Amino acid sequence: MISPPRSVRHPVRVAHLGLGAFHRAHQAWYTQLAGDGSGIAAFTGRSAEAARVLAAQDAVYTLVERGAEGDSATLMEVLSEVHDGADTEAWRRVLADPEVGVLTLTVTEAGYRPGSSAPARVLDGLLARHAAGAGGIAVVSCDNLPDNGRVLRDAVLALADPGSDIEAWIRSEVSFVSSMVDRITPATTDADREAVRRLTGWDDAAPVVTEPFAEWVLAGSFPAGRPAWDAAGARFVDDIAPYERRKLWLLNAGHSLLAYHGLAAGHVTVAQAVADPALAEELEELWSEQRTELPFDTATVNEALAALRSRFGNARIEHRLAQIATDGSQKLGPRILDPLRSRLGSGRDPGRSQLGVLAAWAEHLAGPDVRDAGAAELVERLRDATTARERAGAVLSALAPDLTDLTDPLAERIAARQQGALA
Numbered sequence: 442m443i444s445p446p447r448s449v450r451h452p453v454r455v456a457h458l459g460l461g462a463f464h465r466a467h468q469a470w471y472t473q474l475a476g477d478g479s480g481i482a483a484f485t486g487r488s489a490e491a492a493r494v495l496a497a498q499d500a501v502y503t504l505v506e507r508g509a510e511g512d513s514a515t516l517m518e519v520l521s522e523v524h525d526g527a528d529t530e531a532w533r534r535v536l537a538d539p540e541v542g543v544l545t546l547t548v549t550e551a552g553y554r555p556g557s558s559a560p561a562r563v564l565d566g567l568l569a570r571h572a573a574g575a576g577g578i579a580v581v582s583c584d585n586l587p588d589n590g591r592v593l594r595d596a597v598l599a600l601a602d603p604g605s606d607i608e609a610w611i612r613s614e615v616s617f618v619s620s621m622v623d624r625i626t627p628a629t630t631d632a633d634r635e636a637v638r639r640l641t642g643w644d645d646a647a648p649v650v651t652e653p654f655a656e657w658v659l660a661g662s663f664p665a666g667r668p669a670w671d672a673a674g675a676r677f678v679d680d681i682a683p684y685e686r687r688k689l690w691l692l693n694a695g696h697s698l699l700a701y702h703g704l705a706a707g708h709v710t711v712a713q714a715v716a717d718p719a720l721a722e723e724l725e726e727l728w729s730e731q732r733t734e735l736p737f738d739t740a741t742v743n744e745a746l747a748a749l750r751s752r753f754g755n756a757r758i759e760h761r762l763a764q765i766a767t768d769g770s771q772k773l774g775p776r777i778l779d780p781l782r783s784r785l786g787s788g789r790d791p792g793r794s795q796l797g798v799l800a801a802w803a804e805h806l807a808g809p810d811v812r813d814a815g816a817a818e819l820v821e822r823l824r825d826a827t828t829a830r831e832r833a834g835a836v837l838s839a840l841a842p843d844l845t846d847l848t849d850p851l852a853e854r855i856a857a858r859q860q861g862a863l864a
Contacts (some may be wrong), residue, residue, distance in 0.1 A: 445516065445643060447499050451480030453521050454668060456535045458562060459486045459547035460495070460523060466626040466651035468545050468583055470504060473519035474673035480521030482535045486548055486559070489525035494647045496523050503637050503648040507757050514641050517649075529565065536566030537573035542665030545581045546593070547622075550771035552584070553592050554815065560596035564607075567597070567615060571607055577614035577664035583622045585693055587685050587775050590619035590661055618661030621684045623692065625711075625752060626651040627760045652758050654748065658684040683736045686780075690731040691742075692749055694776040698727050698794070699753070700765040701801035704808075705858075711765070712756035723794055730792030734783040763810065769802050770815035770840065778841050791847055793854070800854035803836050829856040 455472060457464055460483040472479055485492045495502060500520040506513050524531045535541055544566065546552070552559040563580060570578060580597075582589035594617035601608040629648060637648040657670065660681035671677060678684065696711065702723060703714030714720050732742050752758075781795045805811065806820050813820075822835040833851035837844050 445501070447501050447518055449518055450521050451478050451519065453482045453535060453538065453541055454479035454543070454666075455481045456541050456544045456566070457481050457483040457546070458526065458544070458559065459549075459552075460484060460491045460526075461486070461547060462629055462649045462651075463622075463624070463626045464545075464547045464583070465502065465517065465520075465649045466504060467622055467624045467655060467657065468547070469517060469519050470515075470624075470655065471657055471670050471673045471675055472668050473515075473517060475669040476672065477669045479519075479668040481519055482522040482524065482531075482541070483520050484524045484528070484532060485526040486552070487526075489527065491647070492523045492525050495520065498646060503641060503643060503645045505633070505637060505640070505648060505650045506653045507650050507755075508653045509751075509755050509757060512636065512640055514637065526562070532562070532566055533569035536578075537569040537575050539573075539575040539665075541575075541578070542663065543579050543581060543667050545583055547583045549584055549768070550586055550775075551768050551815070553586060553589075553596060554771070560593065560600055563593070564597050564600050567611060568607055571610050577616070579616040579618050579661065579663040579665065579667065581618040581620055581659065581661070583620055585622075585689060585772070585775065587682070587689065587779070588619055590617040593617055614664065616662045616664055618659055618663070619681045619685075620657060620659040621681055621688050623656040623688055624651055624654065625758055625760055627758060628764055630759070650758070652752060652755060654752055656688075686735055687737065687742075687745060689775050690735065690780045691728060691745055693772070694727060694731055694780070694798070695724055695749060695753065696760075696765045697769065697772060697776050698724055698798045698801070700762040701769070701798060701805045703762045704766060705801060705804060709759075709761060709763075710756075711753050711760040711762065712758070714762060715750075715753045716756075723797060727792065727794035727798070730784065730795055731780045733789065734780045734787070763812075766805060767812040768815065769805070770813050770819070773799065773802060773840060778844070781844070782841075785844075791850060796847065796851050796854045797858075799836055799840075799851055800833075800858050803832050803855055804858050829853075829859065 500523045502517050504515045504517050548559040582593045633650045637645050657675040660678050699711055699714040702720050708714040777795055777798050807823050819839040826832045830852040832855050833848045
C-alpha cells in the first residue's frame with residue numbers, strides 16, 4: 442500500500458531551505474516532537490527532486506530510528522508544504538507571512554561560500570517580508586560551521602545595499618541564530634526503502650533512516666516566537682562556541698579521519714573503518730590531540746567519546762565514507778585546522794594524527810573520485826607536485842597559509858602514506 446493519508450496539516454510557522462534527509466531527521470523531527478502544532482514549509486536547495494518525490498505522497502514520510510538492536514518507525518506529518526527551491530513566488534509568499542516566525546537552513550558548509558546562492562535567497566525572502574510589513578524573524582543556521590549564524594548574517598548583509606532601508610531593517614529586526622546540530626543521517630538507499638515497506642507496510646519513496654541519538658543547541662533570540670523545541674530536548678544557551686567545538690573537533694573531525702584513511706584502505710562505511718584496528722588507533726590519537734583544546738572537564742569529554750565510539754560502531758547505520766569525504770576544502774578548516782591552531786597557541790606540538798588527516802586528504806585529492814569544487818586548483822597543484830614536501834606546501838598554502846611552518850612535519854606524514862603506512 443502507499444503511505445497512509447495525512448491525518449493533519451499544521452499551519453506553517455517555520456520555513457526551511459535545504460530539503461534533505463538531515464533536515465527531515467533533525468529540525469523536522471524536533472518540530473513534530475515539540476507537539477505545539479507548528480508546520481514547516483520546506484524548499485529544496487540545489488535539486489528539486491526531493492520536493493517532487495515528497496509532494497507525490499502529500500509530504501508525509503517515514504522516519505526510521507535505526508539502533509544496534511532494531512528499527513522503530515515514526516510517521517512524519519510536520520511538513521505542511523514542500524517546494525522546489527526555484528519557486529520564488531512560493532518562497533516570497535511563505536517568508537512574507539507574519540505567522541512564520543523562523544527560517545531554518547541546512548545548506549552544508551559549501552552553501553556559505555562567496556558566490557553561493559543561499560545568502561541571496563535568504564535576502565530575497567527578507568525583502569519580501571520587509572515589503573509586506575510582516576515583522577521580524579529568526580534565521581537559524583543548522584550547518585557544521587562555527588558561529589554559523591554570524592557567518593550567514595555577514596553574508597546576507599554583504600548583499601544588501603549599504604545604507605538602504607532593508608539593511609537597517611535586517612540589522613534591527615532579524616535575528617541570526619547560531620546552532621550546533623548532531624544526528625548521523627546517511628543517504629537513503631533502495632534497501633532502506635524496502636526495509637520501510639517490510640516494517641510499516643507502506644510504499645514510501647522518501648523515508649529517512651537515522652540513528653537514535655540527536656542533539657540541538659541554539660544561541661540567539663526569536664523575535665517572532667518559535668516552536669517548543671526545548672520540550673523536544675533542544676537546549677538554548679548564551680554561548681554556543683564550546684558545544685560547536687565539541688561536535689566539530691570530536692565527531693566531525695573523527696568522521697573526516699575515517700573517511701580519508703578509510704577510503705584509502707578500501708572501507709565503505711564509518712562502521713567498517715572504525716572496526717579496522719589501525720584506523721581505530723589513529724582515531725583515538727586524534728581525539729587525544731583535540732580534547733586538550735576543549736573547555737570541558739575530563740568526565741564530560743569521556744562521556745562524549747564513549748557515545749561516539751558506540752555511534753560510530755553501529756554497523757546498522759551505513760554512513761558512507763564517500764558522502765563524508767565531499768568538500769573537504771570547506772570542512773577541514775573548522776574540524777582539523779582550528780584545533781591544530783589552538784594546540785600551537787597553547788604551546789603544544791602539532792598533532793601527529795591531525796597532520797595525518799591532511800596527508801590522507803592530499804592523497805584523496807589525487808584519486809579518481811574527488812567531489813570538492815573548492816579544491817579544483819589544489820588538485821592540479823598536487824598532480825604537478827613531484828615530492829612530499831611540494832604536496833605539503835600546496836595543501837598548507839591552499840588551506841592554511843598561516844601554518845606553512847608545518848610543511849616539513851606534514852611532508853613526513855605524506856611520505857609515510859606514500860609508503861603505505863599510517864605512522
